[in-house]
Amino acid sequence: MATSGMIGESRVSDPVTIVIFGASGDLTRRKLIPALFIAYAQNLLPATFAIVGFARRDYDDEIFRDMMAKDIKAFSRVPANEETVARFVEHIRYHKGDISSPDAYGELREKFRDTETYPENRLYYLSIIPSLFEPAVGLLKSEGLIAGPGSSLWTRVVIEKPFGRDLESAMALNAALLGHLDESQIYRIDHYLGKETVQNILSFRFSNAIFEPVFNRSYVDHIQITASETVGMESGRGGYYDEYGAIRDMVTNHLLELLCLVTMEPPGDLSAEAIRNEKVKVLNAAQLDIRKDISDTVCRGQYGGGVDEDNQHIKGYREEDRIDPHSQTETFAAMRLKIDNWRWAGVPIFLRTGKRMAKKTTEIAVQFKVPPLQLFQHVECKEDVCDITRVKPNTLIFRIQPDEGIFLKVGTKRPGMRFVVEDVKLDFSYSGTWSKSLPEAYERLLLDTLHGDSTLFTRSDEVEAEWRVVQPILDHFDKLKPYAYSPNGWGMPEADWLFHCTEGHWRNE
Numbered sequence: 001m002a003t004s005g006m007i008g009e010s011r012v013s014d015p016v017t018i019v020i021f022g023a024s025g026d027l028t029r030r031k032l033i034p035a036l037f038i039a040y041a042q043n044l045l046p047a048t049f050a051i052v053g054f055a056r057r058d059y060d061d062e063i064f065r066d067m068m069a070k071d072i073k074a075f076s077r078v079p080a081n082e083e084t085v086a087r088f089v090e091h092i093r094y095h096k097g098d099i100s101s102p103d104a105y106g107e108l109r110e111k112f113r114d115t116e117t118y119p120e121n122r123l124y125y126l127s128i129i130p131s132l133f134e135p136a137v138g139l140l141k142s143e144g145l146i147a148g149p150g151s152s153l154w155t156r157v158v159i160e161k162p163f164g165r166d167l168e169s170a171m172a173l174n175a176a177l178l179g180h181l182d183e184s185q186i187y188r189i190d191h192y193l194g195k196e197t198v199q200n201i202l203s204f205r206f207s208n209a210i211f212e213p214v215f216n217r218s219y220v221d222h223i224q225i226t227a228s229e230t231v232g233m234e235s236g237r238g239g240y241y242d243e244y245g246a247i248r249d250m251v252t253n254h255l256l257e258l259l260c261l262v263t264m265e266p267p268g269d270l271s272a273e274a275i276r277n278e279k280v281k282v283l284n285a286a287q288l289d290i291r292k293d294i295s296d297t298v299c300r301g302q303y304g305g306g307v308d309e310d311n312q313h314i315k316g317y318r319e320e321d322r323i324d325p326h327s328q329t330e331t332f333a334a335m336r337l338k339i340d341n342w343r344w345a346g347v348p349i350f351l352r353t354g355k356r357m358a359k360k361t362t363e364i365a366v367q368f369k370v371p372p373l374q375l376f377q378h379v380e381c382k383e384d385v386c387d388i389t390r391v392k393p394n395t396l397i398f399r400i401q402p403d404e405g406i407f408l409k410v411g412t413k414r415p416g417m418r419f420v421v422e423d424v425k426l427d428f429s430y431s432g433t434w435s436k437s438l439p440e441a442y443e444r445l446l447l448d449t450l451h452g453d454s455t456l457f458t459r460s461d462e463v464e465a466e467w468r469v470v471q472p473i474l475d476h477f478d479k480l481k482p483y484a485y486s487p488n489g490w491g492m493p494e495a496d497w498l499f500h501c502t503e504g505h506w507r508n509e
């Protein structure tokens with residue numbers, strides 16, 4: 001059985017044809033082709049491979065290759081050597097066709113008769129709108145382009161989120177895909193799982209014996225997971241985003257995946273199934289921490305307009321391109337969850353995400369309880385305002401991006417005559433420790449699909465468990481009208497209410 005992390009940097013051995021559906025889109029140009037190029041430049045792709053771009057635009061092989069060569073130079077994480085790019089694009093071909101029309105698949109099958117050019121193991125990457133997932137897979141199946149799971153050749157299908165719009169549609173999508181494919185052939189990509197720092201959560205938790213004993217309800221006060229972004233609706237994202245909003249776009253996948261990694265039980269081994277089983281278990285135990293009403297547990301927001309430092313107008317969400325001027329879609333969401341199991345019962349878990357916020361930050365903060373006896377309180381005055389300063393709780397922060405690293409906040413004595421305790425940071429940062437630049441999420445994930453390692457991909461029951469957590473919110477949107485918040489801040493004060501008048505508050509750092 002493939003074990004994640006053991007094979008990541010070895011060369012893929014099986015010859016393969018990679019077909020990218022929706023090849024004229026942004027994802028192909030900015031992420032997929034540059035990621036495949038880096039794998040090629042590092043000699044990680046197999047000796048024989050073909051990449052086929054499948055889309056409707058009127059390109060041919062030459063035009064498409066030239067475009068991809070330019071995109072590699074523009075978007076590759078490492079400098080792209082001219083000669084290596086030229087050798088790489090020789091493997092690229094273009095297939096013009098309508099993804100929803102059977103003819104296009106018949107023509108593809110004809111091309112695939114040339115098995116020297118197009119190896120028979122196939123990776124289909126569906127970078128297309130979700131409503132086309134099932135028709136595309138159905139046509140691949142009916143045209144005989146999918147090898148059965150028991151065959152000596154393999155077929156794998158990668159799909160990009162969103163995996164449905166709610167629990168019901170996610171279940172219908174899973175059922176439809178599983179009508180044509182075996183679960184082991186489906187790779188649901190969540191690019192957060194490809195981030196180096198996200199993978200490090202598991203390594204850190206389960207390779208350091210000192211933290212595990214305190215990762216539970218006896219020592220942890222609460223956990224906060226934040227993914228804030230400064231961007232709004234740039235690059236024409238409005239159309240998609242207005243249909244989905246922050247909860248569907250970020251919470252039901254990235255944020256809940258982070259929650260799984262930081263709260264799941266240790267798996268018995270590192271196999272894909274063992275890890276995913278533990279994730280599903282913790283998701284099944286997670287739910288909104290509702291006291292009286294759903295509105296004391298969830299907060300939705302939408303950014304309004306404002307002005308920047310140069311007094312220039314910042315567009316509010318409803319003024320953005322391709323957004324309904326009366327839209328009620330949230331661009332910010334915060335919520336309070338609980339996990340009903342022995343480890344986490346009674347520990348609130350806060351999730352928050354938003355666009356047009358003060359800073360781009362993704363982090364998980366595990367805040368521990370304060371010591372049982374406050375020995376080091378003191379009075380501190382600024383001008384004529386005095387306050388009692390107490391020891392701050394220890395916080396362990398997994399910083400996913402930027403400044404990737406892990407930090408532990410501890411109290412230490414400030415030098416001087418008095419016993420005054422201050423917060424300092426014990427830190428490990430990737431940039432300070434290793435000179436190597438971190439691989440892009442897609443580099444790792446694409447190689448994993450070629451190796452057949454599904455550890456970092458979401459299983460169907462995991463997707464459904466994620467939707468189950470947020471479904472009560474979707475059912476009550478009318479009770480949770482979005483509040484307006486100012487751009488370039490930290491959302492709105494109402495999000496602090498989720499702490500239910502305790503001393504807790506969001507870390508806005």
Ligand code: BG6
Pocket residue numbers: 229249250362
């Ligand atoms: C995507 C969302 O999945 O993740 C986007 O659809 C979001 O709305 C993006 O901007 C954030 O990814 P990252 O890697 O920049 O944190």
